Amino acid sequence: MTSVQGLGTYGMQRYGINPRGAMDRFAARVANILVGNPETDPVLEAYFPGPEIEFTKAVRFALTGADFAAHLDGSPLPNWSAVSARSGQVLDLRQKISGACAYLAIEGGIEISNIDEPVNSARRLSKGTKLVQCRKDGSSGPRSRLLLSHSICPRYGVAPRVRAVEGAEFSELGPNSVRAFGKSVFTVTNDSNRMGYRLSGPPLNAVTNTEMLSAAVTFGTIQLLPDGQLIVLMADHQTSGGYPRVANVITADLPLLAQLSSNDSVSFEIVDLEVAEAALAQIESDIARLRVAVELHG
Amino acid sequence: MSFTPARIFPLGDSALTVEFGSVMSDELNAAAIRLEEMVAADPFPGFVESVPAIASTTVFYDPVIVRARSAAAVSAFLTVHDHMMGLTEKLERTSPVNDEPAIEIPVNFSPDVALDLDLIASHCGLAPGDVIDRFVSATYRVFMLGFLPGFAYLGTVEEAIAVPRKNAPRLRVPAGSVGIAGRQTGVYPLESPGGWQIIGRTDIDMLAGKAGSPCLLKPGDAVRFIPV
Numbered sequence: 001m002t003s004v005q006g007l008g009t010y011g012m013q014r015y016g017i018n019p020r021g022a023m024d025r026f027a028a029r030v031a032n033i034l035v036g037n038p039e040t041d042p043v044l045e046a047y048f049p050g051p052e053i054e055f056t057k058a059v060r061f062a063l064t065g066a067d068f069a070a071h072l073d074g075s076p077l078p079n080w081s082a083v084s085a086r087s088g089q090v091l092d093l094r095q096k097i098s099g100a101c102a103y104l105a106i107e108g109g110i111e112i113s114n115i116d117e118p119v120n121s122a123r124r125l126s127k128g129t130k131l132v133q134c135r136k137d138g139s140s141g142p143r144s145r146l147l148l149s150h151s152i153c154p155r156y157g158v159a160p161r162v163r164a165v166e167g168a169e170f171s172e173l174g175p176n177s178v179r180a181f182g183k184s185v186f187t188v189t190n191d192s193n194r195m196g197y198r199l200s201g202p203p204l205n206a207v208t209n210t211e212m213l214s215a216a217v218t219f220g221t222i223q224l225l226p227d228g229q230l231i232v233l234m235a236d237h238q239t240s241g242g243y244p245r246v247a248n249v250i251t252a253d254l255p256l257l258a259q260l261s262s263n264d265s266v267s268f269e270i271v272d273l274e275v276a277e278a279a280l281a282q283i284e285s286d287i288a289r290l291r292v293a294v295e296l297h298g
Numbered sequence: 299m300s301f302t303p304a305r306i307f308p309l310g311d312s313a314l315t316v317e318f319g320s321v322m323s324d325e326l327n328a329a330a331i332r333l334e335e336m337v338a339a340d341p342f343p344g345f346v347e348s349v350p351a352i353a354s355t356t357v358f359y360d361p362v363i364v365r366a367r368s369a370a371a372v373s374a375f376l377t378v379h380d381h382m383m384g385l386t387e388k389l390e391r392t393s394p395v396n397d398e399p400a401i402e403i404p405v406n407f408s409p410d411v412a413l414d415l416d417l418i419a420s421h422c423g424l425a426p427g428d429v430i431d432r433f434v435s436a437t438y439r440v441f442m443l444g445f446l447p448g449f450a451y452l453g454t455v456e457e458a459i460a461v462p463r464k465n466a467p468r469l470r471v472p473a474g475s476v477g478i479a480g481r482q483t484g485v486y487p488l489e490s491p492g493g494w495q496i497i498g499r500t501d502i503d504m505l506a507g508k509a510g511s512p513c514l515l516k517p518g519d520a521v522r523f524i525p526v
Contacts, residue, residue, distance in 0.1 A: 010346050010347045010358065011346075011347045012347075012512070013347060013349045013358075013444075014334075014347070014348070014349050014350065014443060015443050015447060015448065015511065015512050015513050016443040016444045016445055016446050016447045016448055016449045016513070017447045017512065018447075165308060165310060165311060166308075167307075167309075168305075168307045168309070168315065168317075191469070195491075212320075213320060213321075213322060213351070213352045213353055213354075213482075214351065214352060214442070214444060214445065214451055214479075214482065215315060215317070215351040215352065215353075215354045215356065216309060216313070216315060216349050216351055216354070216356035216444065217309070218309055218310055218312070218313055218358070219310075220310050221309065221310065225465075225466070225467075226463070226465040226466075227465055227466055238444070238445045238446060239349065239444045239445060239446075240349075240351060240442065240444030240445050240451075241445065242463065242479065245309070248308070248309060248310030248311070249310070250310070250311050251310065251311050251312055273308055273311060273373055273375050274373055276310075276311035277311055277361045277362075277365065277373055277374055277375070280311060280312075280361055280362060281361075281362055281365070284362050
């Protein structure tokens, strides 16, 4: 499945309309930065098997996120890099090596041509979809290859330890469930998609079992289902829910979750809000430095 | 007399919720709607959006901007927390008034679409016909929109037919399905996974909005279900 994604459109959750946007916003932002775009430009988000793309004009592009063994006209391309394609060249993704979703940014931004956007349009690609640049003013002359240092990337893996802050109903977990939440390894089940990941692990239980009023939830909210299993809400999450909110994955660690596939696993570590805010500030600072470095590189 | 929130809690590191209580009441709902209007009308630096719910209001913010723009060396959460506390102190207790006529929603209760009617009836110890009679006799209030585009949470369902959500949500609930979850009811505007107990189905388009809104209902509206 491949779709066009931005960083989410906020302001409509009051109508039950989710912001949507890229699952791995770090990878989406970096892809845009590597080609000199504003971070908010639309990018392609591809789940394996991704698309084969023919360039109909010379353009600079970047690949980030999952490593799908990208090749341009048969030559392998490194991930987390920006290169220039000539008109007629073909990009294909050959093998799922690591991660779940790959991002492709095109200089000038990318959009589906003739896009017709109803309330819940998924902006999905199908065979034959034509893509256009959002802005034509981007200079697309050949420039040198740019490769990102992996030291600024989140520590992606198939079994990440993900940080979370306590949710509104965390204190309703019994002591055994609190311990199990922090010490267990949870498996991402097949019932997982852009809306949420259903996890499989030791059943947890809440001390109180009152019917809750529905209230807002968000990307990263971990809810306790009545059968004792957890669901983590992802980019296409519902805007509200009525299950106990055990915890919320910190924004800085959402990319680690985004790059998980079915049968991968995850564990959780409760941290203070100050840690969550500091981690986010660090990412913003890293991204700001990256932007300057790319601009200097030219 | 002003409102005191029951609690203010973080919803992750980029949102917080001001909760007025844990019961469905017109008064708490009116407070949540009013607080949301107040924060949206005069947004603070770093404000992203605000969402009114049944008895709470959630504010989304960018913690990096909030911290950069705040004079005090405290967390973004505390800065937004204090801002919201200040607004709730200005919140007047007003009795919610709605002069507009109830919006009527036609519902088909036949067995092929009332997927859980028999289950609701046996859970409540009532005949299916009695469940329907009780369900359509009330006028409901729109307490919030959420969960899905245009999904309105309506209340209050009579205690005798207030059946809890399913233990494991259905993976596909058909569009137009009318469901009960405790003392709440609502209409699925789109096919979706969902845990509400399905009592019937409507053909009405819940995403046919007016006056700039993308959906039929808005918080505070009155609604009646009409059997067809």
